Amino acid sequence: SSWSTRRHRGSRFFWSALRQSKMRMALDIKRKFTARSDRVKCVDFHPTEPWILCGLYNGRVVIYNTQTEAVVREWEVTDYPVRSAKFIARKQLVIVGSDDIHLRVYNYNTAELVKNWEAHGDYIRSLAVHPTLPYVLSSADDMTIKLWDWEKGWANTRVFEGHEHYVMSLAFNPKDPNTFASGSLDRSIKVWSLASGRANFTLEGNDGHQKGVNCVSYYTAGDKPYLISASDDKTVKVWDYQTKACIQTLQGHVQYVSSVSYHPELPLFLSASEDGTVRIYNSNTYSLVKQLNYGMERCWSIATKPGSNDVALGFDEGTIIIKMGREAPAVDMDASGKVLYANHSDIFSAQLRGEDGQNAQDGELLQVPRKEVGHSEVYPQVIKYSPNGRLCAVLGDGEYTIFMVLGWRNKAFGDASEFVWGRGKGQYAIRERTTDPKIKIYNDFKEAFVIRPDFVPEGIHGDGPLLAVRGKETIAFYDWEKGLFISQIDGIEAKDIYWSLNGTQVIISTEASFYKLKYNMELVASFFDNTSNEIPDEGIEEAFTDAEEVLDKIRTGVWARDCFLYTNSANKLNYCVGNLMETISHLDRSLYLLGYIPRYNKVYLMDKSHNVISYTLDLSVVEYQTAVLRKDFAAAEAIFPQVPEKDRTRIAQFLESNGHPRQALKITTDPDHKFELAITLGELKIAHDIAEADKDDAEHKWKQIVDLALAGFQFKLAEKAMWRASDLSGLLMLYTSLADANGVTKLADKAIELKRYNIAFTCLLILGRVNSCLNLLVKTGKIPEAVFMARSYAPSRVSELLALWKEDLAQTNPKIAQSLADPAQYPNLFPEFEDSLKAERHFSTEKSIEDLAEAIQFQELAGQLDRNLIQELMYLAERAPLEQETESQGTEASLTKSQGSQRTEASERSEAKSAASEASVHSEAQSVASTHSEIGSEAATESEAETEKTSERASLSSEETEGQESQ
Numbered sequence: 001s002s003w004s005t006r007r008h009r010g011s012r013f014f015w016s017a018l019r020q021s022k023m024r025m026a027l028d029i030k031r032k033f034t035a036r037s038d039r040v041k042c043v044d045f046h047p048t049e050p051w052i053l054c055g056l057y058n059g060r061v062v063i064y065n066t067q068t069e070a071v072v073r074e075w076e077v078t079d080y081p082v083r084s085a086k087f088i089a090r091k092q093l094v095i096v097g098s099d100d101i102h103l104r105v106y107n108y109n110t111a112e113l114v115k116n117w118e119a120h121g122d123y124i125r126s127l128a129v130h131p132t133l134p135y136v137l138s139s140a141d142d143m144t145i146k147l148w149d150w151e152k153g154w155a156n157t158r159v160f161e162g163h164e165h166y167v168m169s170l171a172f173n174p175k176d177p178n179t180f181a182s183g184s185l186d187r188s189i190k191v192w193s194l195a196s197g198r199a200n201f202t203l204e205g206n207d208g209h210q211k212g213v214n215c216v217s218y219y220t221a222g223d224k225p226y227l228i229s230a231s232d233d234k235t236v237k238v239w240d241y242q243t244k245a246c247i248q249t250l251q252g253h254v255q256y257v258s259s260v261s262y263h264p265e266l267p268l269f270l271s272a273s274e275d276g277t278v279r280i281y282n283s284n285t286y287s288l289v290k291q292l293n294y295g296m297e298r299c300w301s302i303a304t305k306p307g308s309n310d311v312a313l314g315f316d317e318g319t320i321i322i323k324m325g326r327e328a329p330a331v332d333m334d335a336s337g338k339v340l341y342a343n344h345s346d347i348f349s350a351q352l353r354g355e356d357g358q359n360a361q362d363g364e365l366l367q368v369p370r371k372e373v374g375h376s377e378v379y380p381q382v383i384k385y386s387p388n389g390r391l392c393a394v395l396g397d398g399e400y401t402i403f404m405v406l407g408w409r410n411k412a413f414g415d416a417s418e419f420v421w422g423r424g425k426g427q428y429a430i431r432e433r434t435t436d437p438k439i440k441i442y443n444d445f446k447e448a449f450v451i452r453p454d455f456v457p458e459g460i461h462g463d464g465p466l467l468a469v470r471g472k473e474t475i476a477f478y479d480w481e482k483g484l485f486i487s488q489i490d491g492i493e494a495k496d497i498y499w500s501l502n503g504t505q506v507i508i509s510t511e512a513s514f515y516k517l518k519y520n521m522e523l524v525a526s527f528f529d530n531t532s533n534e535i536p537d538e539g540i541e542e543a544f545t546d547a548e549e550v551l552d553k554i555r556t557g558v559w560a561r562d563c564f565l566y567t568n569s570a571n572k573l574n575y576c577v578g579n580l581m582e583t584i585s586h587l588d589r590s591l592y593l594l595g596y597i598p599r600y601n602k603v604y605l606m607d608k609s610h611n612v613i614s615y616t617l618d619l620s621v622v623e624y625q626t627a628v629l630r631k632d633f634a635a636a637e638a639i640f641p642q643v644p645e646k647d648r649t650r651i652a653q654f655l656e657s658n659g660h661p662r663q664a665l666k667i668t669t670d671p672d673h674k675f676e677l678a679i680t681l682g683e684l685k686i687a688h689d690i691a692e693a694d695k696d697d698a699e700h701k702w703k704q705i706v707d708l709a710l711a712g713f714q715f716k717l718a719e720k721a722m723w724r725a726s727d728l729s730g731l732l733m734l735y736t737s738l739a740d741a742n743g744v745t746k747l748a749d750k751a752i753e754l755k756r757y758n759i760a761f762t763c764l765l766i767l768g769r770v771n772s773c774l775n776l777l778v779k780t781g782k783i784p785e786a787v788f789m790a791r792s793y794a795p796s797r798v799s800e801l802l803a804l805w806k807e808d809l810a811q812t813n814p815k816i817a818q819s820l821a822d823p824a825q826y827p828n829l830f831p832e833f834e835d836s837l838k839a840e841r842h843f844s845t846e847k848s849i850e851d852l853a854e855a856i857q858f859q860e861l862a863g864q865l866d867r868n869l870i871q872e873l874m875y876l877a878e879r880a881p882l883e884q885e886t887e888s889q890g891t892e893a894s895l896t897k898s899q900g901s902q903r904t905e906a907s908e909r910s911e912a913k914s915a916a917s918e919a920s921v922h923s924e925a926q927s928v929a930s931t932h933s934e935i936g937s938e939a940a941t942e943s944e945a946e947t948e949k950t951s952e953r954a955s956l957s958s959e960e961t962e963g964q965e966s967q
Helices: 002-022 521-529 619-629 633-642 645-657 661-667 671-681 684-693 699-711 715-724 728-738 741-753 757-766 770-779 783-793 795-810 814-819 833-843 855-866 869-879 885-898 904-911 915-930 932-966
Strands: 029-036 040-045 051-056 060-065 071-076 082-088 093-098 102-107 112-118 124-129 135-140 144-149 155-161 167-173 176-184 189-193 201-203 213-218 226-231 236-240 245-250 257-262 268-273 277-282 288-293 299-304 310-315 318-324 331-333 338-343 346-351 370-375 382-385 391-396 399-404 409-415 418-421 428-431 439-443 446-451 459-461 466-470 474-479 485-490 496-499 505-509 514-519 544-550 554-560 563-568 572-577 580-586 592-597 602-606 612-616
Touching: 029 060, 040 310, 040 318, 051 082, 051 318, 060 082, 060 093, 082 135, 093 124, 093 135, 135 167, 144 167, 176 213, 176 226, 226 257, 226 268, 268 299, 277 299, 331 592, 338 382, 338 602, 382 418, 391 418, 418 459, 428 459, 439 466, 496 554, 505 554, 554 592, 563 592, 563 619, 572 619, 619 633, 619 645, 645 661, 645 671, 661 671, 671 684, 671 699, 684 699, 684 715, 699 715, 715 728, 728 741, 728 757, 728 855, 741 757, 757 770, 770 783, 770 795, 783 795, 795 814, 795 833, 833 869
Parallel strands: 040 082, 040 299, 082 124, 124 167, 167 213, 213 257, 257 299, 331 382
Antiparallel strands: 029 318, 040 051, 051 060, 060 071, 082 093, 093 102, 102 112, 124 135, 135 144, 144 155, 167 176, 176 189, 189 201, 213 226, 226 236, 236 245, 257 268, 268 277, 277 288, 299 310, 310 318, 331 338, 338 346, 346 370, 382 391, 391 399, 399 409, 418 428, 428 439, 439 446, 459 466, 466 474, 474 485, 496 505, 505 514, 514 544, 554 563, 563 572, 572 580, 592 602, 602 612
């Protein structure tokens, strides 16, 4: 056994050496941004915004949005070339160095110039911003480096001297920001301390560059004390700055190497040259991974962004941003909550426990204990647990290795561009990157079948009852046990495939949407159980059914029983159950799903920096929703007691959206939601009780109760709700419709109290309280309106109100005030005014009305709208001259009663009259009504005569007016 283990390990090392000599690191590179412009001498990423800063040789600076490719800001700095520009994101600034030997600082939100000063004696070549302190370094062709402090008004606090030629490049040490390196055309690299103006040491010598150094960059990952340099001698050198030795020299460029940079996230570094190429190297093996040439002439600058795989390149003809490798971290979590992830080539583990997130709010970082478990000889791009969690596969650089999680020992290895697990013991599949693409299935760690599909495979997907092989627009499914073809789906350009835990559902994601399908496991099994059945060449037709497309882009996803959890391109954490889609939370950045642990009721995610975040999701809620969608209400009722109290309103909203509002009304705990449901269902008592209990913001609730009560003819409740909602207009409508004089009286008082004078005026007018109406008009400053109303309804008060009007008008226009005529002084100007006064006294307009006419009596009383009281008075005078004023009042009362008037004071007085007198007056009123048409004709004749009289009076009054004006 010991010999077998040693032999296995020995062959492992031999195989690794052989692989490194034959294969390169597998790396996908996509161009994601292109902007054409003048020569780009420098580029820099904003640390948080999707912006790229470009300094141009024509003296301009441009900020692009890398997502929309739009120009965010552009301005002219100088007529000279801009060779270096950097973001100072902490202060929302940009600092620019140019050939006019000036440094300029701008507010990048407004492009406003904040500071401009002469910084060096020659062209400014490079800038470096300190990661934490308020410092900026600048270097120039005057062979100096200067330190500037923006908190001291950009004072020059130190000068670093020692180079003997142009200082071309600066870089702070990320592991020790108090030190920095510089590269110069004197062929040397110097390392400095901020505390001293003299260099700590110099990297040069026989192993150094033979020509000037154009760029330096520090190694950002791990503990290696490395930096790299680019030179006019067309080489790139890797230095150990602790031993001061050159440990690697890389050749390949055919022109000067202008820029070099380590990648902050990947085990790579890049070099750019004036030959127009960009070369990408493996930082572990120093082998060339890929060479890029975009045909944009010379490349001058490289920029990387921490936390991102993006790389920006500045060329003679513009700017390009490329995306390298996978954005998602190499990580996986087993069912117990043990997380394995790769940080460069080191493998770490973290155990998630319920107490870790017990006090943490959703979205907060969890303090999870971590430890290093091993090192991978390849760069891990994928880490995947086996279904039982005992094994783990690491894939990278075209090779896979299977480790035993306990002890982190090798179990198996081999060449593969892709690796997926099956559900059986030692069951997995690989896709080889060869000229003859094929898929191999392993059972119990032994090769069992080789599949050669009739299309070019682009990917494989496991973790389910079938192995899926993905092509350009097709997916073929194969049996794990026998390697048999089961089914094929065409017309879908799939990106990923997710199997449910029970294997009955599958989700196929694309670039813009995803499809949900059901897998008929029993049907497929029947073909294997019955030996007489043969699978057709075109596959089992009904293997997959009920395809449904959802327009949402999946970034990462996992199953939790029948619930599919996923993050999408809009940074939302969602879950899908049946046809229900719900959002758990909006994420503030890109997060990647690890999985769901039922006993903690937590969904766990990880960001690019390997921080773990959790969100609460009680699975009982999901199971209840699933039962409702299946219309299994008995199961839902059994699950409901397990649903936490805080989630019951959410369940009620789900029931409401799925057409079960009555069930939602029973379980919701949110009073507002319960009130809305009660209103929808017409449950007036429940809505009333909720509104009564709400002491803070119940007015809008009472308004809704008003509508519901009126619809149910519950006028008492409607009246109460209107008072509680301060709905005076509604009360006016209700009281007048019900002929409730007491209600109108109370409403008038309340309206005056609340200064709702339009409602108050209407109430008083309906009650027949003309004097109160006039007083209200005067009180509210509407004296002209009061005068004209008095002319029609209370002529006895015209003189009084006119005097008030003239007094008020005299303050602004005395001449017009004098021209107002009083009917008492100029009766000739007001024909029939005396008749109006008699009518007012006779019909007693200012009477209290206790019983208003109901709305239903409108047709019966509509004729009274056309009454002419003056003509009626004249007619009565001709037919039955009144001898006493009391008799006229009795006549008026009987007339009013016959025509539908419900005036209480007149009724009380009429009861005091004798029966004979009442009968006589009533008879006279009937006579008036029967001869109404006669009155009309006589009135017409009298009207013609009055017209003539009026014209004569008008001429006389005109003459009198002219005489007054002449006086």
